[in-house]
Amino acid sequence: MAGAAGTPLPPQPNKAAPLYQKRIKIYPKRVSGLFRNVKWVVMLITLGIYYITPWLRWDRGPSAPDQAVLLDLPNRRFYIFFIEIWPQEIYYLTGLLILSALALFLVTSLFGRVWCGYACPQTVWTDLFIWVERLVQGDRNKRMRLDKAPWRLEKIAKKSITHGIWLVISVATGGAWVFYFADAPTLLSDLLQGDAPMAAYIAIAALSFTTYSLGGLMREQVCTYMCPWPRIQGAMFDADTYLVSYKADRGEPRGPHKQGESWEGRGDCIDCKACVTVCPVGIDIRDGPQLECIQCALCVDACNEIMDRVDRPRGLIDYETLAMPQARAEGRETRPKLLRGRTIIYGLSILLTMAIMAYGLLTRSDLDLSVQQDRNPLYVLLSDGGVRNGYQLKIINKAHEERNFIIAIKGLDGYELSRPNHQGPVDVVSVGPDAQKTIRLYVALPKEGLNASRFRDGEAQIRIMLRQEDDQASGDLGDSARPVLASQNIGFRTPPQR
Amino acid sequence: MSKAPDKDELTGIDTTGHDWDGITELDNPLPRWWLYMFYASIVIAILGWIWYPSWPIWVGEWTYSKGIAGFSKRAEVTAELQRVAEGREVYYQQIREQPLEAVINDPQLLRISMAGGAAAFGDNCAACHGSGAQGFVGFPNLNDDAWLWGGTLSDIYQTLQHGIRWEADYETRLSVMQGYLADQILTRNEVSDVVDYVLSFHDQAEDEAAVARGQVTFEQICSACHGADAKGMKELGAPNLTDAIWLYGGDRATIYETVANGRAGVMPAWAGRLDDATIKQLAIYVHSLGGGQDEAN
Ligand code: SF4
Ligand code: SF4
Numbered sequence: 001m002a003g004a005a006g007t008p009l010p011p012q013p014n015k016a017a018p019l020y021q022k023r024i025k026i027y028p029k030r031v032s033g034l035f036r037n038v039k040w041v042v043m044l045i046t047l048g049i050y051y052i053t054p055w056l057r058w059d060r061g062p063s064a065p066d067q068a069v070l071l072d073l074p075n076r077r078f079y080i081f082f083i084e085i086w087p088q089e090i091y092y093l094t095g096l097l098i099l100s101a102l103a104l105f106l107v108t109s110l111f112g113r114v115w116c117g118y119a120c121p122q123t124v125w126t127d128l129f130i131w132v133e134r135l136v137q138g139d140r141n142k143r144m145r146l147d148k149a150p151w152r153l154e155k156i157a158k159k160s161i162t163h164g165i166w167l168v169i170s171v172a173t174g175g176a177w178v179f180y181f182a183d184a185p186t187l188l189s190d191l192l193q194g195d196a197p198m199a200a201y202i203a204i205a206a207l208s209f210t211t212y213s214l215g216g217l218m219r220e221q222v223c224t225y226m227c228p229w230p231r232i233q234g235a236m237f238d239a240d241t242y243l244v245s246y247k248a249d250r251g252e253p254r255g256p257h258k259q260g261e262s263w264e265g266r267g268d269c270i271d272c273k274a275c276v277t278v279c280p281v282g283i284d285i286r287d288g289p290q291l292e293c294i295q296c297a298l299c300v301d302a303c304n305e306i307m308d309r310v311d312r313p314r315g316l317i318d319y320e321t322l323a324m325p326q327a328r329a330e331g332r333e334t335r336p337k338l339l340r341g342r343t344i345i346y347g348l349s350i351l352l353t354m355a356i357m358a359y360g361l362l363t364r365s366d367l368d369l370s371v372q373q374d375r376n377p378l379y380v381l382l383s384d385g386g387v388r389n390g391y392q393l394k395i396i397n398k399a400h401e402e403r404n405f406i407i408a409i410k411g412l413d414g415y416e417l418s419r420p421n422h423q424g425p426v427d428v429v430s431v432g433p434d435a436q437k438t439i440r441l442y443v444a445l446p447k448e449g450l451n452a453s454r455f456r457d458g459e460a461q462i463r464i465m466l467r468q469e470d471d472q473a474s475g476d477l478g479d480s481a482r483p484v485l486a487s488q489n490i491g492f493r494t495p496p497q498r
Numbered sequence: 499m500s501k502a503p504d505k506d507e508l509t510g511i512d513t514t515g516h517d518w519d520g521i522t523e524l525d526n527p528l529p530r531w532w533l534y535m536f537y538a539s540i541v542i543a544i545l546g547w548i549w550y551p552s553w554p555i556w557v558g559e560w561t562y563s564k565g566i567a568g569f570s571k572r573a574e575v576t577a578e579l580q581r582v583a584e585g586r587e588v589y590y591q592q593i594r595e596q597p598l599e600a601v602i603n604d605p606q607l608l609r610i611s612m613a614g615g616a617a618a619f620g621d622n623c624a625a626c627h628g629s630g631a632q633g634f635v636g637f638p639n640l641n642d643d644a645w646l647w648g649g650t651l652s653d654i655y656q657t658l659q660h661g662i663r664w665e666a667d668y669e670t671r672l673s674v675m676q677g678y679l680a681d682q683i684l685t686r687n688e689v690s691d692v693v694d695y696v697l698s699f700h701d702q703a704e705d706e707a708a709v710a711r712g713q714v715t716f717e718q719i720c721s722a723c724h725g726a727d728a729k730g731m732k733e734l735g736a737p738n739l740t741d742a743i744w745l746y747g748g749d750r751a752t753i754y755e756t757v758a759n760g761r762a763g764v765m766p767a768w769a770g771r772l773d774d775a776t777i778k779q780l781a782i783y784v785h786s787l788g789g790g791q792d793e794a795n
Contacts (some may be wrong), residue, residue, distance in 0.1 A: 018527045019527060019528065019533065020527050020528045020529065020530045020532075020533040021526075021527040021528065021529055021530060022530055023529060023530060023531070218531075221529060221531065225529055225532060374630075375630075376628075376629060376630030376632065377628075377630045377631075377632035377639075377641060380632075380639065380641040380642050380788060380789075381639075381642060381742060381743065382642055382643055382742065382743075383642065383643050383644040383738065383741035383742055383743050384741065384742065385741075385742040388641075388642075388788060390641075390788060418788070420785070420786035420787070420788065420790065421602050421608055421782075421786055440786075442788045447742075
C-alpha cells in the first residue's frame with residue numbers, strides 16, 4: 001500500500017538474502033485511552049471466565065456431577081450448564097465451532113482483526129505479561145536501559161522477579177485448564193497432596209510451558225510467524241472493512257512541529273513516533289496495512305493523546321475503511337456500509353446455525369433406541385415350522401434416574417420374545433440412570449403367523465417399541481398404543497419361497 | 499515459472515525468482531528461532547536413529563540397527579499380551595472352578611464367557627457349523643431349537659467335551675444309524691415304505707397303503723431309537739422326525755438315502771484340546787444363540 005504510488009528503487013547490487021533474521025526486541029510503551037481501557041476490560045472478563053468457570057456449580061441431581069462446565073473424558077460426557085452431551089452427540093460441539101468460526105468471519109469482515117487485537121488468548125496473556133514486565137522493570141525507556149545495563153544485582157533481581165511472576169501466572173493458567181476435566185475442588189486438593197492423576201500434572205506442565213514461552217518469550221513472533229489466522233484474514237477484508245489506519249492524506253507531509261508554528265501547508269503528523277513505540281508488534285502503522293498488525297488500536301490511543309497535546313483534531317490514526325480515503329480525495333461523503341453481501345451471508349449463516357442447534361437441543365430426547373438385525377443367520381427355522389429373527393437393541397437412558405421399559409413389536413401378530421441368559425419378565429428391560437444397555441432380543445413367529453399378508457418377498461417391516469413401565473395410560477402395547485419411542489423400520493425375515 | 503532472483507520494487511526485498519502469473523515470492527529471511535528449531539529437529543532425528551531401531555543393514559541377510567535403547571516393538575506386544583493373559587487368568591480360573599449355572603449368573607463372568615465363547619467359536623467351530631452357527635447339510639444349525647443330544651447347558655458342555663463318535667474319547671457320544679438297505683436288513687420296498695411313513699408326519703405321503711406298511715416296519719425297527727411317536731431320544735442322539743428341522747434334508751430322496759445307507763456325523767472331542775474354561779465359554783455361547791434349553795426340561 002505504502003508504495004502503491006512509490007517510485008521504483010534504484011537498481012542495487014543483488015546480494016544473497018541472509019538465511020535468518022535476528023529478532024528485534026520490542027519494548028511497547030504504556031498508553032492510555034479508550035481502546036486501552038476496552039482492552040483492560042476484555043482482559044478482565046476473559047481471564048475471569050477462564051479462571052472462574054470450573055468453580056461454578058450446577059445441580060443435576062445425585063447421579064451426575066454438579067460442576068457447571070465439565071468435560072468428563074473417562075465417562076465420555078460433556079456437561080455445559082443445562083446441556084449434557086454424549087459422545088454420539090458431539091455434533092453439538094461441531095455446531096458450536098461452526099458458530100464461532102462464522103462469528104469470527106462476520107466480525108473480521110466488519111471490523112478487521114478484532115479477535116486478534118482484543119480477545120485472542122495470545123494477545124490477552126501477552127498483554128498481561130507486558131503489564132507485569134512494566135510493573136517490575138518500568139516503562140519502555142527504563143526497560144531498554146535495563147537490557148543494555150550490565151548484569152548487576154538490580155538487573156538480576158528485576159529480571160528474576162519478572163520471570164518469577166510470569167511463571168506463577170503460567171502455572172495458574174495451566175492449573176485452571178485441568179479443572180475443566182475433573183471435579184475442581186477434588187482435583188485441587190488432590191493436586192496439592194500429590195495424588196492427582198499423572199495426566200493432570202503433565203497437562204499443567206505443558207500448558208505452563210506454552211503460556212510462559214508464548215506469552216512471555218515468543219509474543220509477536222507467534223502472531224507473525226506461527227499463526228495461520230493473519231494469512232486467512234486477508235481474504236475477509238474488503239474496501240468497507242474498518243481497519244486501524246493512518247490517514248496519510250491528513251498526516252502527510254509529516255514533520256516536527258514547534259508550538260505556535262502554523263499548520264498551513266503541512267500534515268498533522270508531527271513524526272513523534274508515539275504510535276510506533278506503543279505497538280506490541282513493533283511496526284509503523286503509517287506504512288499502511290501490514291500482515292503483522294494485530295489491530296489492537298493502541299496506536300490510535302497514542303496518537304490521539306498527541307493530537308490533544310498539539311491541539312489538532314483526534315483521529316489521525318483511526319478505524320477507517322479502505323474506501324474512505326479514496327472518497328475523501330474525490331470529495332465524496334462516505335457512510336459506513338455494514339450491510340454488505342458477505343456480512344449478510346455470514347449473519348444469515350449464524351442465525352441458521354443457531355436455529356438448527358436450538359432446535360436440536362430443544363427436541364433432544366432423553367431416550368434413544370437403536371436396533372440392529374442379525375445378519376448371520378438372517379433367520380432361524382424352528383422345529384415347529386416357525387421362524388425366529390435376532391436383534392441387538394441399544395437403549396440409551398439419558399435421564400438421571402433408572403427407568404424400566406416394556407418392549408413390544410409392532411407389525412407382527414402372535415410373536416414370542418426371548419432373551420438369552422435373562423431372568424425376569426422377558427419384555428421388561430431396566431436401564432440405569434445416565435447409562436446405556438445393549439440386549440439381545442429373539443423374536444419368534446409360529447408357522448401360522450407366517451402367512452400374513454405383511455410378508456413381501458419373505459420380509460415383513462416391523463418396529464420395536466418401548467413404553468415406560470409405569471406409564472399405564474397407553475394400556476396394552478398393540479399397534480395402536482402410543483409408545484415413548486419406536487425404532488426405525490426394520491426387517492423380519494423368513495425363508496425364501498414360502 | 500522460475501526467473502533469476504530479482505529485487506522487488508516496492509519492498510526492496512529479493513524475490514526467490516518464482517513467478518506465477520506475475521505474482522512473485524519474496525525471499526524474506528527466516529526468524530532465527532525458527533531456523534534453530536529446524537536444526538534441532540535434525541539433531542533429534544539423528545539421536546532417534548541411535549536410540550531406536552532404524553536402519554536396514556545387509557550382513558549376508560537383512561537385519562537392522564538395533565539402537566542403544568534395546569527397544570523392540572515385538573517384545574512390547576508380547577509383554578502386553580502376557581499382561582492381558584495374566585489379567586484374564588483370574589476370571590478363567592473362576593470359570594473353571596464354578597458350575598456353569600453359577601457362571602451365567604455372574605454378570606461379569608457371563609460377559610467374559612460370551613466374548614470368549616464367540617471368539618473361540620470363530621476359531622474352532624465355525625469351520626463346520628458356519629460363522630453364524632447356521633450349520634450346513636450334515637452339520638447342525640446351533641441357532642434352532644432342535645438338538646440331537648440335548649440343548650441344555652450341561653448337554654452342550656458334554657457334547658463339546660467328548661464329541662460325537664470321536665473314537666479317541668471313550669466317553670464320546672455314540673449311536674448308530676446304520677444303512678438298513680446296505681446292511682440288508684430291509685428291502686428296497688420296505689425302505690421306501692418307511693420313508694412314506696416318515697413323510698406322513700409332514701402331510702407329504704402319497705400312498706396310504708405304503709404308509710401303513712411303513713408304520714409296521716418303523717414300530718419294529720426304528721422306534722427303538724426314534725421312539726414310538728418318532729419324536730426322537732436325546733440319550734441316543736436320535737432326531738425328532740416329526741419336526742421341521744432336517745440335518746440332511748426332508749425330501750423323499752434324502753430320507754431314502756438316509757435310511758438306506760445310514761448316517762454317522764462326527765464331532766471332535768474338545769477336552770484336552772481346549773482349556774476347560776474355553777469349553778465352558780463355548781457351551782454358554784452356543785446355549786445363548788437362541789435354542790438353548792433350560793436345565794429342568
Ligand atoms: S503518533 Fe500520530 S503524530 Fe505521532 S508519529 Fe504517529 S501518526 Fe504521527
Ligand atoms: S500498528 Fe497499531 S493497531 Fe497495529 S498492532 Fe501496532 S499498535 Fe496495534
